[in-house]
Amino acid sequence: MILKSFSGLKKNLKKDFAALKKIKLAVLADSASQLYVQALKGYGYEIGYNFDIYEADYDQIDRQIFDKTSTLYQSDPEYIVIHSSTQKLLSRFYKLSSQQKKSFCKEYISYVHELITAANASTKAKIIVFNFPEINDSVFGNFSNKTDSSFLYQLRKINVELMELAQENSGVFTNDISSLQNTFGNSFIIDQKIYINTDTVFSLDFLPYVAKNTTDIVASIAGKFKKCLILDLDNTTWGGIIGDDGIENIQIGSLGIGKAFTELQCWAKQLKERGIILAVCSKNEESIAKEPFEKHPDMVLRLTDIAVFVANWENKVNNIRHIQSVLNIGFDSMVFLDDNPFERNMVRSEIPELEVPELPEDPAEYLSYLRTLNLFETASFTEEDNQRTQQYQEEAKRISFQKSYTNEDDFLKSLDMISEVSPFNKFNMPRVAQLSQRSNQFNLRTVRYTEDTVQQLISSNEHFTFSFTLKDTFGDYGLISVVILQKRKAGELFIDTWLMSCRVLKRGMENFVLNQLVKCAKENGVEKLIGEYIPTSKNGMVKDHYKDLGFTEKNGQWELNVPGYKEKTVYIYPKLIAAQSI
Amino acid sequence: METQQIIEQLNPIFIDVLDNESIQLTESTSAADIEEWDSLTNVQIIVAVEKHFKIRFTTAEIQKLNNVGDLCSLIKTKQGA
Numbered sequence: 001m002i003l004k005s006f007s008g009l010k011k012n013l014k015k016d017f018a019a020l021k022k023i024k025l026a027v028l029a030d031s032a033s034q035l036y037v038q039a040l041k042g043y044g045y046e047i048g049y050n051f052d053i054y055e056a057d058y059d060q061i062d063r064q065i066f067d068k069t070s071t072l073y074q075s076d077p078e079y080i081v082i083h084s085s086t087q088k089l090l091s092r093f094y095k096l097s098s099q100q101k102k103s104f105c106k107e108y109i110s111y112v113h114e115l116i117t118a119a120n121a122s123t124k125a126k127i128i129v130f131n132f133p134e135i136n137d138s139v140f141g142n143f144s145n146k147t148d149s150s151f152l153y154q155l156r157k158i159n160v161e162l163m164e165l166a167q168e169n170s171g172v173f174t175n176d177i178s179s180l181q182n183t184f185g186n187s188f189i190i191d192q193k194i195y196i197n198t199d200t201v202f203s204l205d206f207l208p209y210v211a212k213n214t215t216d217i218v219a220s221i222a223g224k225f226k227k228c229l230i231l232d233l234d235n236t237t238w239g240g241i242i243g244d245d246g247i248e249n250i251q252i253g254s255l256g257i258g259k260a261f262t263e264l265q266c267w268a269k270q271l272k273e274r275g276i277i278l279a280v281c282s283k284n285e286e287s288i289a290k291e292p293f294e295k296h297p298d299m300v301l302r303l304t305d306i307a308v309f310v311a312n313w314e315n316k317v318n319n320i321r322h323i324q325s326v327l328n329i330g331f332d333s334m335v336f337l338d339d340n341p342f343e344r345n346m347v348r349s350e351i352p353e354l355e356v357p358e359l360p361e362d363p364a365e366y367l368s369y370l371r372t373l374n375l376f377e378t379a380s381f382t383e384e385d386n387q388r389t390q391q392y393q394e395e396a397k398r399i400s401f402q403k404s405y406t407n408e409d410d411f412l413k414s415l416d417m418i419s420e421v422s423p424f425n426k427f428n429m430p431r432v433a434q435l436s437q438r439s440n441q442f443n444l445r446t447v448r449y450t451e452d453t454v455q456q457l458i459s460s461n462e463h464f465t466f467s468f469t470l471k472d473t474f475g476d477y478g479l480i481s482v483v484i485l486q487k488r489k490a491g492e493l494f495i496d497t498w499l500m501s502c503r504v505l506k507r508g509m510e511n512f513v514l515n516q517l518v519k520c521a522k523e524n525g526v527e528k529l530i531g532e533y534i535p536t537s538k539n540g541m542v543k544d545h546y547k548d549l550g551f552t553e554k555n556g557q558w559e560l561n562v563p564g565y566k567e568k569t570v571y572i573y574p575k576l577i578a579a580q581s582i
Numbered sequence: 583m584e585t586q587q588i589i590e591q592l593n594p595i596f597i598d599v600l601d602n603e604s605i606q607l608t609e610s611t612s613a614a615d616i617e618e619w620d621s622l623t624n625v626q627i628i629v630a631v632e633k634h635f636k637i638r639f640t641t642a643e644i645q646k647l648n649n650v651g652d653l654c655s656l657i658k659t660k661q662g663a
Contacts, residue, residue: 007599007626014601034622194625196641204629 002358003212006035006204009042020050023218026077026125027053028061031085032199039211047215047224058199065115073122079218080119081175083130085201086155090135093151101149105157112165116172127172128217131159133181133189173217173379180209183372216377226355226376227329229271230320232338233282233289233311237261237301239363243284247291253298260363265300267367272305275385276376277327277392279308281319281336286311307392316343317350326396335375339363394475401474412508412571415472419509421516422577424458424465431479432467435499440538443499444531444545462487463496464520468513470504470572480504481513485520491527498531498545511568514549521562531558583661585609588654595634599626609651637661 044051054075064072144150191203239251289311331353405411436449468481484497546558600618637660
């Protein structure tokens, strides 16, 4: 996406926001914020947000935050954006004695702590804090680096401490203006004339970038972020054309301008380790395209890094659609890199939601350009994120395998599925609780269990508990389904909980589970299974679950006659861990 | 460049920044005549004018401007310099 100019964003303000997703923001600043607010609102329109912005009066940060009854809190924002300017910081700093200057950062950070504590006491809003672009006041020159009473020394320390503060407070995010200053330079980010005349600390040309950066944070928290990077190969991932030049002549590593491509690959690899899925989409013979990934000593990316590898002579639009269907994520969460303007335009016009950066002509500039786009903003990071590629690789293999079968049963048979059936125990307890917390769609009654309540069920005489794992020839899904049966009157079991991970839909898993439930019922002389569906906004997919399985409706609940049950055909082999009886 | 020519070039800039199609500048037009022309849009006009004519104004020069005629004279001086 090309970023619009300030006046372009301003023109958006007159457009119709009614159909866009409304997000309530509050902007607090110690400098004039009108132009920033205009840019923010206008940029929101660009990506489909209707920012409903409460703008505090000039220099009202403290008053609005510390006063519990302030108009800020009355506006009930989802996000509070706090912009303190370096200029104000500097003037505050200059009023201090030399001794006070040395503890300026410490004092300032404890003030920000107080702001956050006060805000958290009155609102659940996420807080976005601007960090500080640097002003080198040139009072000490380079010596400021050796002098803790210099402004630059204290300022840089504040920026570091703001990061620590954000790390400690999950609801606090940093709007990294310092990094934008690093990219664009001081003469671009501030227009002294506008600053002197209006106390606006950003130039008109820079405001769209500040608005975008703020919006990137909001969007990622609101769930709009990129999950996948699709790479073209020739002249994008390496220099040259593998089909013509051969593996020994493609430019990677020290050959030609190989360094540019090596660095791009290193970046992609880091993204992959952060949890971004990598895919390849190239017009090539598959075997030739894969060769460098397998054999070239200077390749950073290997086949194990690529979740979906598509190389053929079909058009890229279809291939990207294929990648999307394998990964089952939205086009708007994918980025496509290709050096060829024709391919880019074709893909863009066919799949407008896809992000297709307009790569510079010179590959030497690819990476520095891509870095400026901030494509991969995220609002969370866990260590497990880096396993995502493997899971998607397994899924990709399943799907391409499925294509070779016209008959669904044959496909299911070929998967060699095995499910381990076990009552709850101390080993599976955490995962059972997690699945109970997270499952929203395939969940019949949406009763949530914590580890403590799962523990109680383990020793209960009134319940049968079931956990199911699933693995097949391609991989292991782990524990994916949970059922809790509750003993009611004699001969009757009530299905208190039945939930399943959506990753294993269409495997016949629900039939398999029912077979196991009936088996348990029979062994314990139970004649009736009673099911219930409690609708929520998310579990529509299991509305007809009991009907489809052959239960009959009775007084708003569903009954299954156990003795008359005919075992359903499934292609999942049970591995039973201990039978249960009450 | 003659004053009239400068006004002809200024007119679309004002329309664009102030988002008001009905603007027809004359030498005597001032901020009092156009509702959208305030201190914040004024700096936007100045930045756009600087870009268009490839000139730079000083802060003091900007503060002395009273109407479009003043702006035209200033542009002329800068271009002549």
